[in-house]
Amino acid sequence: VDGPFLGPTSPVASTTLERLLVEHFPQGLDLLKMDCEGAEIAILAESPDSVLRAISAIRLEFHGPDPGPCKERLESLGFRVDFYE
Numbered sequence: 001v002d003g004p005f006l007g008p009t010s011p012v013a014s015t016t017l018e019r020l021l022v023e024h025f026p027q028g029l030d031l032l033k034m035d036c037e038g039a040e041i042a043i044l045a046e047s048p049d050s051v052l053r054a055i056s057a058i059r060l061e062f063h064g065p066d067p068g069p070c071k072e073r074l075e076s077l078g079f080r081v082d083f084y085e
Helices: 017-024 040-046 049-053 068-076
Strands: 029-034 055-060
Touching (some): 017 040, 049 055
Parallel strands (some): 029 055
């Protein structure tokens, strides 16, 4: 398959944050570091509250759309959200 801008493309394996925690970190995580080049908000939005509650701290760099709704959700789950420039 050829991509419109990148030339030939290949399928890649992917997983969900929920599956990653269930399969590899059933006890939860002290720290989740995310560097997903723009997919951070979607990953967090698609993760159930129970998954996010199993993580003590998240460090990430927002790329793309307004992080406001994601910030509000994380704060509602007890996370402190700080922005740095």
